[in-house]
Amino acid sequence: MSENRRIAEEVIEAVGGRENISSVAHCATRLRIMVNDKELIDQKKVEDIQKVKGAFFNSGQYQIIFGTGTVNRVYEEVAGLGLATMNASDQKKEAAKSGTRFQRAIRTFGDVFVPIIPVLVATGLFMGLRGLLMQEQILGLFGLTPDDVSANLLLFTEVLTDTAFIFLPALIAWSTFRVFGGSPIIGLVLGLMLVSPSLPNAWSVAGGDVTPIEFFGFIPVVGYQASVLPAFIAGIIGAKLERWIRKRVPESLDLILTPFLTLLVMIILALLVIGPIFHIVENGILSVAKTVLSWPFGISGLIIGGLNQIIVITGVHHVFNMLEIQLLAEFQSNPYNAIVTCSTAAQGGAALAVAMKTKSAKLKALGFPSALSAFLGITEPALFGVNLRYGKPFIMGLIGGAVGGFLASLFQLEATGMSVTVIPGTLLYLNGQLLAYILVNVVAVAVAFALTWMFGYSDKMKNEIEQ
Template identity: 60%
Template sequence: MNNKELAEKILELVGGNKNVKSVAHCATRLRIITNNKDEIDVAGIESLEKIKGSFYNSGQYQIILGTGLVNKVYDEFAPLVENPGSQASTDSQKDQKMTFQGAIRIFGDVFVPIIPVLVATGLFMGLRGLVTQEAILGLVGLSPSDIPQQFLLFTQILTDTAFAFLPALVAWSTFKIFGGTPILGMVLGLMLVSSVLPNAYEVGQKVADPLVFFGFIKVVGYQGSVLPAFVTGIIGSKIERALKRKIPDSLDLIITPFLTLFLGLICALFIIGPIFHGVELSVLHIVESLLNLPFGIGGLIYGSFGQLLGIFGIHHILNFLEISMLSQTGWNMLNPIGTCGNIAQAGAVLAVAIKTTSPKIKQIAYPSAFSAALGITEPAVFGVTLRLVRPFVMSMIGGGVGGFLASLLKLRATGMALTGIPGTLLYLNDQLPFYILVNLVAFSVSFALTWFFGYKKDDTF
């Protein structure tokens, strides 16, 4: 079954075009909002080739396909529902009643297109750290002073550009999600990091002063900032949509972009920026304070309970936190602890796969364990551990123990979105042995607890 045939079959089994309200996707899942969930043939969908599982959460029917494949299936699925008789337009998502989980979902939708760029940036940072290590250079008879300045400048372009212009990326994606013109969002985001404004990093280091308007509003650039650009994108897109409804078509091309950028920038610099940049820094400070609790307590808490965020559909908030950490400090403290939770899932599922006498569970559990080891835990969670309950509890304990050690060792990643085995690329420095250690501990604890206490060989779904 090719991707087009799979998309057509999924559409048929979710109740056809008339039952699809909207469709989107994240890194691993096709996410469909339906008019009537009772029309979904869950068993039929989960029996399809390439489908790793499915579940209903946050008002969405989510089908687990895995990284890479989900993009291809979405590209085949979306045109099938994007027609005049369908409600799968962007507007239908924006105009529906907003809930907390719905807001978090939209927040996640904004960051999905940006994450691949930040993954690549994190890898560049990791590789630069590797090739500039004194120990590595010593293997070929070199020292850090032998590295050409031109090479360092080249690597700096690779590692700094995405974060320097992060508000432009965020505003572009937000405009796109909220029905605005993406290029206007891009330009509005670039205005937030204009060279005319004092650089945020220089102001923070007190080598530059903010501009002061009206005697009390301090204005700076928002390099590396996320929340001001996100809110600016929402307001800007709503301004544009309101203008399009009021302005005659003959004047739309001239007046709408002009007023959108003009009013959007006024809101961003004088209202949104000063308020939400402070909110962003406060949230970041709270999270960092939690992770820096003494004796590894923060790592124990997040390592144990972080896995629940995905189940409740609010894990997308982590994207904001990780991006903010990387842009403000250059390090990601959530990644090593969260990775332990993923690897713990792999340990629990592998224990189930080996111990079970059920051919059906073995068929699901073995590939799910491998997937979890690569950082994709949805098949393991929704296909095995959560359905059996006790293995999930054991994975929480294993993740907590691993997170506890990661916190004590003060592990920090150079990027985001890579966990498990691929995540080693974010620790290509003196942290790598400790990264391997904490994940081995998380895996072993979860495997052993599941084997001895969390699963009986004849347990089934």
């Protein structure tokens, strides 16, 4: 029997046997199992299986971390044993039906905003590179000054950095229609209508150069460049309206009437009702967020940096994607990123301390890759594979994150993008803040590492927990 076949059989047994497995899928690093009763899972037995780097239950799936390459081979062996398989996308849709209404709502929220994030990450990197290249010291290396930079080059950089945010409502409406069962192309056109050049530009209105169009003498109508909530709400209502209309028009007229009626009704609602109301709500959220993030003496960083990874465990952290998108769209900066980066780095520091201090070869083999994963911005292996497993390392990581977040707030660090953290996140701080960014992360890692080494872990503690 091959090693991977044996591992597959041990996994099946540890999760409650064949009868407890509804379907099996895999992603790049994890075997994802939908079980009928999660109470039948023997967590310790799973974690003791060779090559397993951690396991946890999340989003309706039991996820076992094997790592790149290994997971493919184990999955093939599981499939070869006759269990029901499913691709990761379909299984995710099936898993989305489980959980409380709140959990399903948060997952849906993430499904809308996560696909948009890559282009916003790219935009943030462009902003960072422009900030770096436009610095006097960098230009001086080439014998140039800011005055020597041509207007055409500046225009080119603006195309790179501004386009995604100008058309942000189109991206959001497209993704919202996709998630809520509408036609994404209708959502895209609706979003483009919200930023039509025929409407007063939102930034020009905010600057006082242009006045809004007034309908009925009291409803202000403007373009919604860089807005999030109006497009999101319009997307939800529009997708449901499209489905309602499609069920009621004759099939022969569906191609003509459904998009026509959907767009007609939705642009009226979006411009006259949804937009004015939710633009006020959006500005209120932004105002509160900026107030909290600007609390003096680093208080906001201390609180957010200390609590962030607890939020990650609950799986509701995707709700903050909207906040980061709003911050970037409105202010072209994101102070939230630096704080949560420290919380991520600190969990890596705690896992690294466990890996270096333990004499267990298996725990070392789990701890070092988990720490590296955290330093690349992904904390789940460190959280579920090491730190939460032994308890105290997780707490020491929270303390490290709080200290790092405290310093990030004091230094007023602001990223040019979102969603990439720790080592990859350095590219978001090429705006003259790179050294300070490195410093706060090193401090977060050092504090978590030192506290875990001194108070948070020993092999004696490991043996007591695993008895």
